[in-house]
Amino acid sequence: MIEGGPVISAKNIWKLFGKHPGRYLANMPAGKTFDEILADGYIAGIKDVSIEVTRGEMLVVMGLSGSGKSTLVRCFSRLHDITGGTLKVDGQDIMSLSEKELIALRRSKMGMVFQSFGLLPYRTVLENVAFPLEMRGQDRHSRRERALEMVKLVGLEGREEYFPRELSGGQQQRVGIARSLAIEPDIWFLDEPFSALDPLIRREMQDEFLRLQGLLSKTIVFITHDFDEALRLADRIAVMKDGTIEQCDTPDQIVLNPATEYIRKFTKDINKARVVRAGALLLPLNGPLPEGGAPIPGEALIQELGQVLVNDERAHLPVADKSGAIIGSLDRRVALNILLGIE
Amino acid sequence: MSVVSITPKDCLVTQFLQTRIALCILLVAFLLAVAKPVLPEILVRVPDWAILPYDVWLDGLFNFVKEDLGLLYVTRGIAAGLEWPLDITANLLYGKRRWPNFDPMPWAAVAAGSAVVGYYLGGWKMAVLAGGTFIWTALIGQWKLAMQTMSVLVIAAPVAAILGLLMGITAWKYSWFEKAINPILSVLQTLPFFTYLLPAVIFFKVGPTAGAVATIVYAIPPIVLMTALGLKKVSPEIVEAGKMSGCTRWQMLTRVYVPAARTEILVGVNQVIMLCLAMVVLTAFIGMPGLGAKLLAMMGSFKIGRSFEIGVTIVLLAIMLDRMSKAWVLKQPQHFERGTPWWQRHIFLLGTIAAFVLFLLAAQFVQVFDHITRLQSLSRSKAIDGAIKGFLNIDAIRAVTEWLRWFLNVKVLIPFRNALLWLPTSAFILIIVAFAYWLAGRREAIIVGVFFSIVAATGWWDRSVITLYTVISAVILAMMIGIPSGILASRSEKWSKRILLGCDTAQTFPSFVYLIPAIMLFGVNDVAVVFSILIFATVPLMRYTVEGLRTVSVEMTEVADMSGASRWQKLRTVQLPLALPTMAVGFNQAIMFAFFMVIIAAFIGTQDLGQELQRTLAGTNLGKNFVLGINVSLMALAFNTIIMRWVRNRNAALGLG
Numbered sequence A: 001m002i003e004g005g006p007v008i009s010a011k012n013i014w015k016l017f018g019k020h021p022g023r024y025l026a027n028m029p030a031g032k033t034f035d036e037i038l039a040d041g042y043i044a045g046i047k048d049v050s051i052e053v054t055r056g057e058m059l060v061v062m063g064l065s066g067s068g069k070s071t072l073v074r075c076f077s078r079l080h081d082i083t084g085g086t087l088k089v090d091g092q093d094i095m096s097l098s099e100k101e102l103i104a105l106r107r108s109k110m111g112m113v114f115q116s117f118g119l120l121p122y123r124t125v126l127e128n129v130a131f132p133l134e135m136r137g138q139d140r141h142s143r144r145e146r147a148l149e150m151v152k153l154v155g156l157e158g159r160e161e162y163f164p165r166e167l168s169g170g171q172q173q174r175v176g177i178a179r180s181l182a183i184e185p186d187i188w189f190l191d192e193p194f195s196a197l198d199p200l201i202r203r204e205m206q207d208e209f210l211r212l213q214g215l216l217s218k219t220i221v222f223i224t225h226d227f228d229e230a231l232r233l234a235d236r237i238a239v240m241k242d243g244t245i246e247q248c249d250t251p252d253q254i255v256l257n258p259a260t261e262y263i264r265k266f267t268k269d270i271n272k273a274r275v276v277r278a279g280a281l282l283l284p285l286n287g288p289l290p291e292g293g294a295p296i297p298g299e300a301l302i303q304e305l306g307q308v309l310v311n312d313e314r315a316h317l318p319v320a321d322k323s324g325a326i327i328g329s330l331d332r333r334v335a336l337n338i339l340l341g342i343e
Numbered sequence B: 001m002s003v004v005s006i007t008p009k010d011c012l013v014t015q016f017l018q019t020r021i022a023l024c025i026l027l028v029a030f031l032l033a034v035a036k037p038v039l040p041e042i043l044v045r046v047p048d049w050a051i052l053p054y055d056v057w058l059d060g061l062f063n064f065v066k067e068d069l070g071l072l073y074v075t076r077g078i079a080a081g082l083e084w085p086l087d088i089t090a091n092l093l094y095g096k097r098r099w100p101n102f103d104p105m106p107w108a109a110v111a112a113g114s115a116v117v118g119y120y121l122g123g124w125k126m127a128v129l130a131g132g133t134f135i136w137t138a139l140i141g142q143w144k145l146a147m148q149t150m151s152v153l154v155i156a157a158p159v160a161a162i163l164g165l166l167m168g169i170t171a172w173k174y175s176w177f178e179k180a181i182n183p184i185l186s187v188l189q190t191l192p193f194f195t196y197l198l199p200a201v202i203f204f205k206v207g208p209t210a211g212a213v214a215t216i217v218y219a220i221p222p223i224v225l226m227t228a229l230g231l232k233k234v235s236p237e238i239v240e241a242g243k244m245s246g247c248t249r250w251q252m253l254t255r256v257y258v259p260a261a262r263t264e265i266l267v268g269v270n271q272v273i274m275l276c277l278a279m280v281v282l283t284a285f286i287g288m289p290g291l292g293a294k295l296l297a298m299m300g301s302f303k304i305g306r307s308f309e310i311g312v313t314i315v316l317l318a319i320m321l322d323r324m325s326k327a328w329v330l331k332q333p334q335h336f337e338r339g340t341p342w343w344q345r346h347i348f349l350l351g352t353i354a355a356f357v358l359f360l361l362a363a364q365f366v367q368v369f370d371h372i373t374r375l376q377s378l379s380r381s382k383a384i385d386g387a388i389k390g391f392l393n394i395d396a397i398r399a400v401t402e403w404l405r406w407f408l409n410v411k412v413l414i415p416f417r418n419a420l421l422w423l424p425t426s427a428f429i430l431i432i433v434a435f436a437y438w439l440a441g442r443r444e445a446i447i448v449g450v451f452f453s454i455v456a457a458t459g460w461w462d463r464s465v466i467t468l469y470t471v472i473s474a475v476i477l478a479m480m481i482g483i484p485s486g487i488l489a490s491r492s493e494k495w496s497k498r499i500l501l502g503c504d505t506a507q508t509f510p511s512f513v514y515l516i517p518a519i520m521l522f523g524v525n526d527v528a529v530v531f532s533i534l535i536f537a538t539v540p541l542m543r544y545t546v547e548g549l550r551t552v553s554v555e556m557t558e559v560a561d562m563s564g565a566s567r568w569q570k571l572r573t574v575q576l577p578l579a580l581p582t583m584a585v586g587f588n589q590a591i592m593f594a595f596f597m598v599i600i601a602a603f604i605g606t607q608d609l610g611q612e613l614q615r616t617l618a619g620t621n622l623g624k625n626f627v628l629g630i631n632v633s634l635m636a637l638a639f640n641t642i643i644m645r646w647v648r649n650r651n652a653a654l655g656l657g
C-alpha cells in the first residue's frame, strides 16, 4: 500500500500552550521534561516530534487522554500554529502559507472528521456535505451532484433532507465522513471518529471505513483510543505520551518489540496472536527446507494458524509469500507461545 | 504560578469585618442626622454656590457637537433616510398621503394573512391569537390607531435588530469595543425614557422619525448582549469544521457563526420587538399619534372605558408579538422528502399571500372587510365607563379605596417622604453607603457613594429623594404582596406554572398600561402613582420567588424532611436561603421597573425628577434633560450594582455557580 514520498513531514515540531509560547521555547534549555515545562506554566501539547507520513499510508495515532493526539493532528491541518520545528504538508512549509494559500490547501487537499461530528445544526445532511464545496464557490448544480454521490457512498441515501438532530450518532458521523470526502482530499484526518458510537455501530463503521479506504486509498492520519481499532486499520501505529511519540512502527513490531517500558505496559493486555503475522516471526532459511505439508502464508495471523500450529509436529514450518515462494521458516514453539499468551 | 486560596475562615472574617464597618458608617450617619441643627450648611444640603451649572455646560457641549461639529447634518441625513420607509409603511398601513399613495390595507386582509403566519409558527392557537388580535382591534374601532403604532414598529424593530446584531458581532470580535460599550449599554438600560425622547426630537425631526429613533436606541441594548453571548457560545468543533471546509473569514461569520448562534440572536430579536412596542407607545409624550397618544389623552380626561379598551388592544398586540416571535425562536427547520414540489415547500408563504389577496379582493365588495365605521364599531366604552364608575361608587368599595388612599397618604407615604427629605444629604448618602458595604463590599460602597454624591452635586437632591421615596415605598409594598403570594403559589406545581405563565405574560405588557387600573381605582394622584408602580413591580417579585423556590433541589428539601422539619421550618431554614439569590434578581428587576414606571407616572402629576424631565420635553433644554436623566440612571445603577454583586457573592458561597 505504501508508495511515493512523504506527504506529511514533521521535523522536531513543538506546540506549547501558555502565555508566550514562542518566547519561552526560544529561551528554553534543551532537554526539559514535560513536567518541568508544566512547572513553568506551559503545557507541552507536542514536544519535539518528528514523523513522516508516506503517500497512501494509514497512520494510526494512539495514546492516553491528554497525550497530544488531537493537538498533533490539529498542527498537521494548521488548526493550531506550531511553536517550533518545521512541518511540511504536501511539500509546502505549512507555517509559511498565507491565509489565502491555507484556505486553498484546505479546500483542495485536506479533509477532517471530528470526534463529536462538528455538523452544522441548521443545515440538512445534503447541505452539510456540500458545505466545503459551497465554500470554494462551486456552482449549485455540481455541488449538489457531488454531495448526493458522497451521501450515497456512506449509505445515507434517502436522508439527504434530514437535519443532524434527526439522525442517530452513527448516521451523523457518516455525514461527517461524507463532508470530509466531498472535496476529494488527498490527506484525510480522522480524530477519534468512532469513539462516540456504541460498539456495534463502531464495528460497522470500521468495516465501512475499510471499504472506503479500499476504494479511495488516501493518506490517512487516524486517531483512536481503541487498540483493536488501531490493529484493524493501521499500516503503522504511533503511540504518544506527554506530547512525544514513544514509538512509531508496524502493529506487530509494536507488540513484539516494544521500545519502552511504557509501550510494553500499553500493549500488555493485547492478544498478540491477533496482531502478529507469520511473516513477522520469519527466520532465515538455514539449511534444508522443513519437510512435508504446505507452506503457511506469511500474511496469516498467528491466531488464524492455531490449528496448524497445534497439529503440525515439526519444529519449523515453511512460510511462503503471496506468490507462493518460500521466504523462510517459523519457529513453532515461539508461535505457540504467542498463541497461548506465554511471555 | 502562585495560587491565592481563600479558606472559609477568611470568608467569615471578611464578612464579619464588612458588617462592623457598615455599622460604623451607619453610626456616623446617625450622628450626622441627630446633629442636624448644628451641622454646617454644606453637610445638610449642597449649597447653591457649590452647584455648578452642569446643564449649561452640557448644553454648550451639545450645541458644539450639534452645530460646530455638524452632527445635526448627519442626524438630519439619517432622519431623511428613515422618513422614507416610515412614510411607506404609514401609507400602506393607515393610508397616510405619501408615496406610494395606495389605499390602506384592509384590516381583514391583514388579519387573515397574520392568522396563516400564526398557524405556521405555532398551530391553531397562534392562528387564533394572531387573527383574533387584529379582528378585535378592527371591531373595537382602533384600527387606525393601532396601525399608526405598528407603522413605526415595523421599521424600528428591524433597524434596531440589524444595528444590534452588527454591534454584537463587533463586540464579540473586538474585546476593546465590548469593554467600551458595556457600561454605555447599562446606562442606556437604566436611562429614563424621557432622556431618549428629547435628544431624538432635537436631533431628528419631530414626528414619526424622532419616535422611531428613540425607539431604536431604546431597543438596541439586549440584542447586542445576546448576539455577543450567542457567538461566544458557538462550539469550537463547528468552528474547526468551518475552517477545515476552507471558509474565509467572511464565510466563517455569515455561514457558520451567525447561523449557529440563531437561538440567542432570535431571543434578542424577541426582546427588541417587545421593547420597541413599549417605547412606541411612550412616544406619545412627544406627540406621536397612535395607541399611546390616545391612551394618554383618554387617561388624562379620565375616560376609563376607552382607556380600558385601548389597554386591551395594546396588551393583545404585546402578547401576539411576544408569542409569535418566541415561536419563531423555537421553530426548527423541518425537512421535506426529496422531490417535494416547489409549491408544497412554500405552502405557508403561498397560503399567507392567498389569504391576504382573498380578503383584499373581498374588501373591494364588502365594506366591513375594508374598514369599520364609527357606527359599526363594537366599542362599549360608555357602558364600561358606567360600569366601572358605578362599581367604584358602591359605598363599600368607595369606603375601601378612600380609606386606603387616606391611610397610605397620611400614615405611610407622606411621613416616610418627609422623613427622607428631612435627612441631611450627607447622612442619607452614608446610610446608602453602609447598606452597600454590608451587602456587597468596599468596591460597591465606593461606587454607590460616588453615584449619590454626583446626584447631590447636581442640585436636584430633593426631587431625587422624592423619586427614590416613591420607588422604595412601592417596592416595599410590592414585596409585601408579591413574596408571600409567590411562596404560597410555589407550594403547588399547578399554581407555580400558572403564576409563571401569568407573570411572563404580564412582563411583556408595555409599562404604560399598568397606569390604567391605578387611575381607575384611585384617580389621578400620588397614591395612583405608587399603586401603578406596585403592580408593575409585584410581577417580577412574584415570578422570581416562585422560580427560586421551585428550583431548590429536591435533595435539599428531602434532607429537611428527614430531619423532621415542619413546613415553616423547612421554608425558613432550607428553601428561602437557597432561593434568596434568585429572589434578589427579581427584587433588582422590581427596582429597575419601579424607576422606569415612576418616570412615566410623571404625567399624573408627581413632584419628582420625572416631572422635571417631562417639562424639559416642551423646550430644547437638552442639558437639563440629560442631568436629570443621568440622576435617575445613577440611582438605578447604584441599586443594580449592590444587588447583583450580592447575588454573585451569595451564589458563589452557596456553590451555585
Ligand SMILES: Nc1ncnc2c1ncn2[C@@H]1O[C@H](COP(=O)(O)OP(=O)(O)OP(=O)(O)O)[C@@H](O)[C@H]1O
Residues within 6 Å of the ligand: A017, A018, A043, A044, A045, A063, A064, A065, A066, A067, A068, A069, A070, A071, A072
Ligand atoms: N487550546 C488549548 N489550550 C491549552 N491547552 C490545550 C489546548 N488544547 C489542548 N491542550 C492541552 O494539550 C494536551 C493535549 O491535548 P489533546 O487534546 O491533544 O489530547 P488528546 O490526546 O487528543 O486527548 P483525548 O484523547 O482526550 O482527546 C492536554 O493536556 C490539553 O490540556
Ligand SMILES: [Mg+2]
Residues within 6 Å of the ligand: A069, A070, A071, A191
Ligand atoms: Mg483528542
